[in-house]
Amino acid sequence: MIRICLLLLITSVSMAHASEIVQAYKAKKTGRIIEIYRANPKRAYTKKEFIVISYALRKQGLFKADILVNVRMIKKEFAKEHKKILADIKKGATIDADSYSKLLKHTYWNLMNDYGRIMQGYKSVSEINPKDREHYAVFSKILSELEFREGQVDKLNDKITAHIQYVQNRVYRFTYGFSLQYLSWQQQSILEGAGSSTNLIVTNKGYCAGGELGMENYLFHFSLDACFLLGSGGVSSAGSAINYQQSNVPAYGVKAGPGVSMIVSSSKSRIGIKVPIVYNLQELAQPNQAGYEVKTESPLSIVTSLYSRWQFDSFYIQTEFGQYVGKDETLWSLGIGKSF
Amino acid sequence: MKILALIILAAAISGCQTYNSNTEDEAKYGPTNLVGGAEFIRAYPVIQSRCISCHNYHDEWANYTDSNDWVVNNLVVAGAPNSSLFITRIINHGGSGANMPQGQGPLPDAEYDLLVDWVTNGL
Amino acid sequence: MVYRFLTFPLFIAVTILCTIEAKAYTNFIGHSYTSCLNCHYNPTGGGPLTDYGRAVSATAISSKMLYPDSWSEERVAYASGFLFRKPKQKWLRTQINYRGFQVVRNPGSERTEEKQWINMQLDARLILKFGQNDKFVAVGNYGYAPLPEGVEEQTEWRSREHYVGYRFTPKFGVYAGLMDKAYGIKVLEHIAFSRSAPQVAQNDQVHGVMGHFLGEKWEITGQGFAGNLGQEAELQMKGGSLMVERTSFDIHRLGFSAMKSKNEFLDLTSYAVHGRFNLKEGSAVLAEIGETTKTTFNKTDDRTMRYGLLQTYLRPFRGVYFLSNIEYFNKDVEQDDYTVRWGPGLQFFPVQRVELRFDAYNTRNFSTSSSTKDSWMYLLQAHLWL
Numbered sequence: 001m002i003r004i005c006l007l008l009l010i011t012s013v014s015m016a017h018a019s020e021i022v023q024a025y026k027a028k029k030t031g032r033i034i035e036i037y038r039a040n041p042k043r044a045y046t047k048k049e050f051i052v053i054s055y056a057l058r059k060q061g062l063f064k065a066d067i068l069v070n071v072r073m074i075k076k077e078f079a080k081e082h083k084k085i086l087a088d089i090k091k092g093a094t095i096d097a098d099s100y101s102k103l104l105k106h107t108y109w110n111l112m113n114d115y116g117r118i119m120q121g122y123k124s125v126s127e128i129n130p131k132d133r134e135h136y137a138v139f140s141k142i143l144s145e146l147e148f149r150e151g152q153v154d155k156l157n158d159k160i161t162a163h164i165q166y167v168q169n170r171v172y173r174f175t176y177g178f179s180l181q182y183l184s185w186q187q188q189s190i191l192e193g194a195g196s197s198t199n200l201i202v203t204n205k206g207y208c209a210g211g212e213l214g215m216e217n218y219l220f221h222f223s224l225d226a227c228f229l230l231g232s233g234g235v236s237s238a239g240s241a242i243n244y245q246q247s248n249v250p251a252y253g254v255k256a257g258p259g260v261s262m263i264v265s266s267s268k269s270r271i272g273i274k275v276p277i278v279y280n281l282q283e284l285a286q287p288n289q290a291g292y293e294v295k296t297e298s299p300l301s302i303v304t305s306l307y308s309r310w311q312f313d314s315f316y317i318q319t320e321f322g323q324y325v326g327k328d329e330t331l332w333s334l335g336i337g338k339s340f
Numbered sequence: 341m342k343i344l345a346l347i348i349l350a351a352a353i354s355g356c357q358t359y360n361s362n363t364e365d366e367a368k369y370g371p372t373n374l375v376g377g378a379e380f381i382r383a384y385p386v387i388q389s390r391c392i393s394c395h396n397y398h399d400e401w402a403n404y405t406d407s408n409d410w411v412v413n414n415l416v417v418a419g420a421p422n423s424s425l426f427i428t429r430i431i432n433h434g435g436s437g438a439n440m441p442q443g444q445g446p447l448p449d450a451e452y453d454l455l456v457d458w459v460t461n462g463l
Numbered sequence: 464m465v466y467r468f469l470t471f472p473l474f475i476a477v478t479i480l481c482t483i484e485a486k487a488y489t490n491f492i493g494h495s496y497t498s499c500l501n502c503h504y505n506p507t508g509g510g511p512l513t514d515y516g517r518a519v520s521a522t523a524i525s526s527k528m529l530y531p532d533s534w535s536e537e538r539v540a541y542a543s544g545f546l547f548r549k550p551k552q553k554w555l556r557t558q559i560n561y562r563g564f565q566v567v568r569n570p571g572s573e574r575t576e577e578k579q580w581i582n583m584q585l586d587a588r589l590i591l592k593f594g595q596n597d598k599f600v601a602v603g604n605y606g607y608a609p610l611p612e613g614v615e616e617q618t619e620w621r622s623r624e625h626y627v628g629y630r631f632t633p634k635f636g637v638y639a640g641l642m643d644k645a646y647g648i649k650v651l652e653h654i655a656f657s658r659s660a661p662q663v664a665q666n667d668q669v670h671g672v673m674g675h676f677l678g679e680k681w682e683i684t685g686q687g688f689a690g691n692l693g694q695e696a697e698l699q700m701k702g703g704s705l706m707v708e709r710t711s712f713d714i715h716r717l718g719f720s721a722m723k724s725k726n727e728f729l730d731l732t733s734y735a736v737h738g739r740f741n742l743k744e745g746s747a748v749l750a751e752i753g754e755t756t757k758t759t760f761n762k763t764d765d766r767t768m769r770y771g772l773l774q775t776y777l778r779p780f781r782g783v784y785f786l787s788n789i790e791y792f793n794k795d796v797e798q799d800d801y802t803v804r805w806g807p808g809l810q811f812f813p814v815q816r817v818e819l820r821f822d823a824y825n826t827r828n829f830s831t832s833s834s835t836k837d838s839w840m841y842l843l844q845a846h847l848w849l
Contacts, residue, residue: 356693357608358621359611359666360664360666360691361667362690362699362729363614363694368728368764369729370760370761371761388763388764393764439828439835443794443829444800445830445831445832
């Protein structure tokens with residue numbers, strides 16, 4: 001007797017819940033549906049209730065919970081069909097799409113979308129779960145075989161592939177490289193004497209050999225590069241009181257500094273800016289005429305430059321064109337390099 | 341209609357400007373008839389070899405075979421080399437704007453003196 | 464001395480290096496296709512665009528930012544015709560072209576020379592085309608072209624192109640009339656040393672006959688010309704040119720040009736090698752090295768000139784290109800002196816038919832006997848076409 005009463009009690013409570021779920025759905029209260037479901041997730045829900053609960057979970061963005069609901073529904077209502085379709089796919093047999101119910105197809109669609117939404121929610125590489133991809137692929141394949149919403153399946157496939165690629169490409173990786181540049185730079189010096197001073201321009205050219213360290217993802221490249229400078233230059237003072245001329249005066253030093261660039265193509269070509277510090281030592285001979293003196297400016301300068309790199313696999317060609325901070329003089333370089 | 345279009349096409353392309361890189365070839369590279377005093381005749385080979393090889397496109401210098409052309413076109417001031425743009429732009433003259441001839445460095449003193457002599461005494 | 468000797472081969476190294484490690488793909492140089500004939504009536508490029516060329520210009524090159532989001536690329540392409548309309552017939556096409564610029568030399572210095580806005584070019588183009596696949600074309604161009612200061616005898620109206628062409632097969636065609644000489648990379652900058660030294664600048668078109676072969680990998684253009692027949696006979700540059708290009712690794716182009724031309728006073732012989740390299744998604748590199756030997760009647764200017772050009776287009780977004788133009792010029796290989804001109808620039812196509820461009824040019828002279836301040840030039844350009 002007690003058992004019968006208990007059974008009646010449980011049944012009446014269940015029926016009350018069932019009708020509550022449907023009522024909440026009719027009242028568009030998805031939150032209430034989820035509340036009821038969460039209060040008793042292991043209850044034996046009807047097909048209709050599963051559908052409503054699944055709808056509510058997807059509406060609220062609870063895709064993982066929705067996966068569980070849909071899997072339960074398949075196990076309860078479509079176990080045989082599900083087993084058959086998996087076996088047929090494995091065998092490569094022809095599948096009669098019409099022999100499968102619409103509800104089952106919609107359930108597969110929900111599952112594919114749930115996994116898809118989970119993967120589209122990845123924000124970093126650490127969140128990528130290969131199992132999500134696997135399960136998504138299974139349901140995507142089933143839907144392709146059932147020829148259900150084919151265009152949309154392909155579109156979602158592309159979107160997810162692109163998103164995962166994007167998440168992976170966002171990761172910064174360490175890079176390094178070596179380069180050899182041909183460069184030219186100008187510097188000022190002053191010829192003083194007999195109560196006057198004349199600005200002289202020293203034009204140098206030479207080579208700079210060095211390398212870079214950097215961090216790079218699909219869009220940005222942050223780097224620190226340095227090279228040893230070796231060159232020579234000349235100066236002349238035509239038009240001043242004395243004739244002063246020097247040529248092939250050796251110059252050597254270091255050029256180093258940070259840079260940031262934006263990668264503009266899939267070949268990894270890029271444009272950016274650099275702010276190198278140039279330390280350049282060059283000793284101009286003093287004029288023979290008494291009372292005259294040549295003064296050179298500080299060997300240390302800062303340059304702001306535009307930089308571009310054209311990448312051909314691991315080799316590259318780069319250009320740099322910049323102006324000394326606070327001065328008119330410019331520095332430019334053309335170089336080749338190899339990156340790793 | 342097609343024939344008419346062809347005729348229009350043909351008519352439109354007649355009577356055209358032909359100025360190009362070769363328009364001044366005769367003046368630059370042909371036999372030259374100079375008009376001017378001895379100073380201009382001595383200075384002209386310097387002008388031709390040091391200046392006209394570059395100043396031959398948007399400038400008409402190749403056609404200035406008359407000494408007075410240089411005055412009329414405000415390149416020189418008679419008797420005043422320091423006020424003559426043509427002289428003050430030469431590297432030998434000095435000053436911040438003096439950078440000609442580009443890519444060649446200062447003229448040999450003898451050549452520079454011929455140009456100054458022409459402007460000072462030959463106009 | 465050592466460094467000057469190594470400078471020129473550096474340009475060769477750049478060209479050679481670009482052929483290493485490239486992989487085979489099916490796409491083309493930047494957006495542009497390996498052959499100019501894809502987009503232009505003139506097989507060597509320049510001049511009016513074909514319908515396809517206009518559509519490419521509208522959908523691949525120009526920005527879409529001013530169009531409604533609802534416009535598809537197809538709709539944008541349909542609006543690329545003359546006066547924004549899809550042509551109603553197949554045999555007639557028209558185009559109008561305008562280019563103007565402002566140049567400032569040595570800004571911010573005592574040597575500043577500021578100029579007014581210059582209307583550089585305004586012309587109309589008429590194209591007639593008949594036959595299957597437009598086998599037969601007749602192209603004419605006529606418009607305004609300002610003369611240098613001081614030149615008064617000539618009119619300011621000129622035709623830069625008028626020719627007829629017949630393509631016997633899609634691979635082979637013959638053209639006759641006034642056209643550009645087939646030599647080197649036809650860059651826009653008419654002050655480029657690579658164009659001025661061999662005299663293939665913006666007004667150096669010649670009357671002649673051109674044969675053009677376009678194979679799967681090879682493209683060969685041979686031209687015989689009699690000069691500009693509108694000029695006096697003794698000034699007409701008669702001669703011939705040959706340009707050969709080969710597609711390399713499916714996406715790059717390497718080429719060679721040779722040209723010989725002479726009139727009564729001047730004899731020019733020019734050779735060049737060049738490369739056009741695809742950096743993908745619209746980015747590209749152009750490189751050319753050449754030499755021109757000049758012999759003059761009065762022996763006042765006999766010399767061999769050497770030039771190099773390295774020009775890049777890097778495209779971060781549709782419609783925007785960062786340019787880098789590097790030129791080398793030795794006006795006499797017997798001398799050690801040479802010039803390097805460096806020009807960063809920005810090119811913007813806000814919408815189809817509109818191009819805005821800013822270039823800065825820095826010119827540095829290298830001489831064993833002097834050291835002079837760099838000269839600068841800023842160029843602001845607008846190009847409009849219908």
